[in-house]
Amino acid sequence: MSASSSARRNTVASRALRSPGLAFGFVVVVVMIVAALIAPWASPFDPDAQDVMLVLSPPDTTHLFGTDAFGRDVFSRILWGARISLTVGFLATAVGVVIGTVIGVVAGYYGGVIDRLVVAATDVLLSFPQLIMGLLLVAVLGASLTNLVIAIAVTAVPAFVRLARGSTLAMRERDFVDACRSLGYSDLRIMFLHVLPNILDELVVMASLWLAAAIRTESTLAFIGLSVPPPTATWGGIVREGFDNLLDGPWLAVFPSLAILAVMIGLNLIGDGLRDASDPRAPQ
Amino acid sequence: MTATPPPLVVEGLTTSIRLDGRLHHVVRDISFEIRAEETLALVGESGCGKSMTALSVTGLLPPIASVTSGRILVEGVDMVAASEKTREDLRGDRIGMIFQEPMTSLNPVLPIGFQVGEALMRHHGLSKKAARERARELLELVRVPAAAERLDAYPHQFSGGMRQRVMIALALACRPSVLIADEPTTALDVTIQAQVLALVADLQKREGLAVLLITHNLGVVASVADRVMVMYGGDVVESAPVKAFFDRPTHPYSQALLAAMPRIEGDGQLKPIPGQVPPLTEMPSGCRFQSRCPLRQEICDRLPEMTPVGGDPEHKVRCWARSE
Numbered sequence: 001m002s003a004s005s006s007a008r009r010n011t012v013a014s015r016a017l018r019s020p021g022l023a024f025g026f027v028v029v030v031v032m033i034v035a036a037l038i039a040p041w042a043s044p045f046d047p048d049a050q051d052v053m054l055v056l057s058p059p060d061t062t063h064l065f066g067t068d069a070f071g072r073d074v075f076s077r078i079l080w081g082a083r084i085s086l087t088v089g090f091l092a093t094a095v096g097v098v099i100g101t102v103i104g105v106v107a108g109y110y111g112g113v114i115d116r117l118v119v120a121a122t123d124v125l126l127s128f129p130q131l132i133m134g135l136l137l138v139a140v141l142g143a144s145l146t147n148l149v150i151a152i153a154v155t156a157v158p159a160f161v162r163l164a165r166g167s168t169l170a171m172r173e174r175d176f177v178d179a180c181r182s183l184g185y186s187d188l189r190i191m192f193l194h195v196l197p198n199i200l201d202e203l204v205v206m207a208s209l210w211l212a213a214a215i216r217t218e219s220t221l222a223f224i225g226l227s228v229p230p231p232t233a234t235w236g237g238i239v240r241e242g243f244d245n246l247l248d249g250p251w252l253a254v255f256p257s258l259a260i261l262a263v264m265i266g267l268n269l270i271g272d273g274l275r276d277a278s279d280p281r282a283p284q
Numbered sequence: 285m286t287a288t289p290p291p292l293v294v295e296g297l298t299t300s301i302r303l304d305g306r307l308h309h310v311v312r313d314i315s316f317e318i319r320a321e322e323t324l325a326l327v328g329e330s331g332c333g334k335s336m337t338a339l340s341v342t343g344l345l346p347p348i349a350s351v352t353s354g355r356i357l358v359e360g361v362d363m364v365a366a367s368e369k370t371r372e373d374l375r376g377d378r379i380g381m382i383f384q385e386p387m388t389s390l391n392p393v394l395p396i397g398f399q400v401g402e403a404l405m406r407h408h409g410l411s412k413k414a415a416r417e418r419a420r421e422l423l424e425l426v427r428v429p430a431a432a433e434r435l436d437a438y439p440h441q442f443s444g445g446m447r448q449r450v451m452i453a454l455a456l457a458c459r460p461s462v463l464i465a466d467e468p469t470t471a472l473d474v475t476i477q478a479q480v481l482a483l484v485a486d487l488q489k490r491e492g493l494a495v496l497l498i499t500h501n502l503g504v505v506a507s508v509a510d511r512v513m514v515m516y517g518g519d520v521v522e523s524a525p526v527k528a529f530f531d532r533p534t535h536p537y538s539q540a541l542l543a544a545m546p547r548i549e550g551d552g553q554l555k556p557i558p559g560q561v562p563p564l565t566e567m568p569s570g571c572r573f574q575s576r577c578p579l580r581q582e583i584c585d586r587l588p589e590m591t592p593v594g595g596d597p598e599h600k601v602r603c604w605a606r607s608e
Contacts (some may be wrong), residue, residue: 175388180382181344183376183454185401193402197393 004176022273028266032259035083041077048231056249064256069245074252077233079213082108084227084234085263086150090217092152096214097207099153100160103195107161108168109191118161124207125158134217138226148221161207164197167199169221201278204273212267289360291378291461291494292341293317297354299333299340299518301564310336310566312518318494320461323485325497325509325526331561333518334498338464340538341496341511342379343371359461377407380455384467386448396437398452400416402521403457422453426483445476452483459491481508481514484600502545506530511598517561517572534593534601534605537548537573571603579605 007264036044051071059066065074107118125133137151171177172195180190221227222236225245230237235256242253298303299311311333318324326334339345341356343363353587356363357515358378363371375381383389391399400422401415410418416435423431426449439447455463465484485601488495497509505526512529514522514537522535533539540577543555568574570585577584583604590600 002562029480063353076363116463175383175385176391178344179381179389179451179454181375183382183406184372184374185376185402186372189406194394198391200393263568 012140019273019277020271022277025266025269025273027272028262031034032082032263033086035079036086039076039079039083041074043079044266045073045076045231047072047076047080049073050132055256056245056252058249059251060194066251068241068247068249068252073215074238074255076258077238078235081233081238081256083260084145084222084232085215085218085236085260086149088148088152088218088227089211092214092218093156093211095149096152096156096210097203098235100157100201101164103157103194104161104164104166105168105191105199108165108196109172109187111169111172115165118165121160122158122165124228125154126162128147128155130155130213131217134221135224135226138221143221143226143229148218148227151221155217156210159205160203163202168195171195171198201274205275205278208267208271208274212264212271215263215267216260285286288320290317290319290322291359292496293357294337294341294354296604297337297340297356298352299336299345299349300352301349302588303348303565307352308567309352310518310564311340313354314513314515314518314520315354315501315522316386316513316520318430318462318496320451320492320494321410322511323488323495323497323509323513325499325505326506326515327500327502327512328515329500329557332515334500335466336518337515338381338466338496338498341462341464342375342524343368344375345499353375373407376403376460377458377577378460379464380453380458380460380461381466381470382448382465385469386444386451387470389536392439395436395438396442400450400453400457401546401562407458418457419453422457423450424489425456426450426453428453428599444472445480448472448476449483450478452480452487456487456491456493461492461494462496463488463493464496464498467500467502468497470499470501477504483485484508501544516568519572519587520590521573521600521602522600524596528594528596528599534599534604534606535573535603536577536579540576581605 032120044184049072051067056069057063057067063073063075065078068074068077103118107115133155134151137154141147141151177190177194180194217233218227219236219239220236223240225240227234227236238256241255242245242249242256243249245252294317295315297311297314298309300307300309311367314337316324326337328334336345336349340351341363345351351364354364356472358374361370361374363374390396397416397419400419401412404410404415404418405412420431424433428434428446429451438565440451468484469480472480481504484495487493497504499505509526511523511525513520514535515535522529522533523540529538533542540555540557546554546559557576562568562575570587571577574580574584588602588604590602593599593601593606
């Protein structure tokens, strides 16, 4: 690719790099992902191994974040819990983005009856708060990794339908879409090869914010006991156990909460940074 | 004339819009043919049916409009009777189209080379690599400087004139026999207009294109067209070889159009045509120009036929006052 051709990408990329918030958020999230990936080798203890002699021991050099009511190493459990939280978050968001975008682009492009049905269904789904919706679905489907992903994805779908539909509506009226039609391109080709790349930046920004929301929902569901059942470590689950022992071992609730907080802040910084970097109206 | 049929033949085309449950004709019973290497200019004010004619030919009418009768033969294939699939296959392959707005007619987020090559991948099944190579040739053909380096450039890195060249390359990628140019130079400044028109004329000769040129710029008509069709309210009111049209404009509307054109000689006064095109729902019966016509008479409530004038069978006018 020649120098001039990558100019647009360069501007977006270089703007993004110059944004300290985005860079910081990126580092935080990458550290978390790496931690989750290397958990089997990096965690000093088996996350599920109980040690009755060391119940609720405060943080020290052996147990960095202390131990819980069963004497399990909290640091190891947080590393392992990251796997569940991040996996559920990424998968649910990915499924929600893909399904929501496809439905939204098709509805926005064709309009008419399809569009009205989709909008009506979206409005109904969006009228449920995300957490209530997720709770309802997990309660019906049962708590397992797959069902969590499904439940959280379902809450994300209407949001992406709405975004993709709105942007497609605006794109559909653009001259280049008429030009594509005059070249004999099929609706499918126009929708996904020509319209989609034009609305992708908005979808990416929203996906990064929804990733945070998905992880938060998973943690909340885990906190009320609707995530992957114990003894599997989840961030929300560890906070719950810490909550039960708040006076005897405050570190138990503090450390997983900090992990959740860090990921939330990281993802939101990424989302904001990407939005600013891709906004053509923003000062250079 | 050759023995092969003209690339584009339109017979009795009527296109209608449905408004409040009633059909209104926006293009009424028009017929024409364009031979290879020939340019037919379609002129008239906004709202006279020029663009609707072009959209009918390509089959890209908005949902509320439809062709209600007539035949449109592109290389002998009837676009009206054909399936949507067939129409889709013909568009971009046998019929190329260039638009008024080069600034917005290219996809802003896809590289130029891909956009030019895409038509070839779609219609001729070229591989990505072959399409890219052909795209470079096409950009050279439309005289985009440093074509090879600009394949990966994005539309915003091109000027309006260069973008119109790219649009032309796109329209001609599959070597169509018919080119529809809808106000191709309106958005460009005058020097660029001349370059783009010269380029189209040049390519037309090379490729043997039949060109349907839609414009309201009579200067453009005079410089590139072979024949002129004047439309008003969806009717063809005058049809003539370009020389006859400028020498002896006959229909009162044609005369009014020419009088409204700025000229260097004369008193410098433009003569606007009084009034405006009536809305579709209030079109008079018979001749649609009668509400603004200085020569109106009783009989204008009936639609006159196209009649040859001045002993020239190619020069026809639809006017009671002008038919001998």
